[in-house]
Amino acid sequence: MSLLALENLTVRRGDCPVVDHVTFTVSPGEVLGLIGPNGAGKTSLLRAAMGLLPSAGRSSLAGLAPRVRARAAAFLPQAREIAWPVDVETLVMLGRVPHAGRRVTAADREAVTRALDRMGLAGYRQRIATALSGGEQARVLIARTLAQEAPLLLADEPVAGLDPESQIRTMQVFQSLAAEGRAVVASIHDLGLAARHCTRLLLIARGRLVADGPPGVVLTAANLAEVFGVRAYYADTPDGPVFQPLGVTR
Numbered sequence: 001m002s003l004l005a006l007e008n009l010t011v012r013r014g015d016c017p018v019v020d021h022v023t024f025t026v027s028p029g030e031v032l033g034l035i036g037p038n039g040a041g042k043t044s045l046l047r048a049a050m051g052l053l054p055s056a057g058r059s060s061l062a063g064l065a066p067r068v069r070a071r072a073a074a075f076l077p078q079a080r081e082i083a084w085p086v087d088v089e090t091l092v093m094l095g096r097v098p099h100a101g102r103r104v105t106a107a108d109r110e111a112v113t114r115a116l117d118r119m120g121l122a123g124y125r126q127r128i129a130t131a132l133s134g135g136e137q138a139r140v141l142i143a144r145t146l147a148q149e150a151p152l153l154l155a156d157e158p159v160a161g162l163d164p165e166s167q168i169r170t171m172q173v174f175q176s177l178a179a180e181g182r183a184v185v186a187s188i189h190d191l192g193l194a195a196r197h198c199t200r201l202l203l204i205a206r207g208r209l210v211a212d213g214p215p216g217v218v219l220t221a222a223n224l225a226e227v228f229g230v231r232a233y234y235a236d237t238p239d240g241p242v243f244q245p246l247g248v249t250r
């Protein structure tokens with residue numbers, strides 16, 4: 001069983017394909033890191049996979065009716081915009097909209113509590129979301145997607161702008177979702193976090209999927225030099241993989 005299947009997914013902007021015949025599937029239990037340099041096509045790929053961007057080829061999510069799709073997958077966009085000065089609890093409750101009947105149920109409230117707890121936001125329920133720091137707002141928006149309780153989470157740079165503890169905790173939340181039989185696909189620029197917390201990495205370069213496998217297989221010296229233009233230290237330690245970019249190669 002797969003939670004997402006992409007087949008030759010292609011996105012054109014003008015004449016140029018920015019996502020170029022990308023094929024992969026996502027299974028329950030995976031934390032998949034989407035890596036690649038700025039402009040590689042990660043955001044375009046995630047949006048097209050959700051059906052939010054016109055594409056050729058196939059995504060198993062793109063053709064679904066919006067409410068059905070929202071129960072199959074939650075999407076965290078890159079932009080962290082909170083438009084209204086509502087309290088955190090109300091904002092996170094918006095994640096329940098795909099499940100909503102005419103009124104908020106006990107199950108909705110429990111899902112919101114679980115999401116707030118997971119993101120360390122239990123004490124923030126009554127805070128006005130627009131009056132939080134950038135990183136706190138980012139965590140609230142992740143909590144909103146968690147409250148959706150979809151089997152698959154597609155997240156565009158979820159840990160950007162978070163402090164180290166929140167970054168690690170967020171990646172651990174993703175790992176716990178995977179352990180529950182769900183899956184996460186997250187674009188991520190911090191290759192050290194990606195190496196430590198993802199079960200699998202997809203390396204995107206100029207719209208193409210150029211490597212797909214466990215972190216140690218994808219983060220080779222050749223891939224790093226060719227795709228990112230960097231060289232790095234990589235070691236398997238008792239504490240897990242350690243990855244640190246050291247310098248540029250071009």
Ligand SMILES: Nc1ncnc2c1ncn2[C@@H]1O[C@H](COP(=O)(O)OP(=O)(O)OP(=O)(O)O)[C@@H](O)[C@H]1O
Pocket residue numbers: 013018036037038039040041042043044045
């Ligand atoms: N609205 C747009 N119109 C035209 N081209 C676009 C548009 N948005 C993005 N692009 C182009 O598509 C390509 C892929 O962009 P995308 O945002 O998917 O990359 P990314 O891998 O997510 O980058 P980053 O790491 O910087 O967020 C880039 O070359 C970009 O310039």
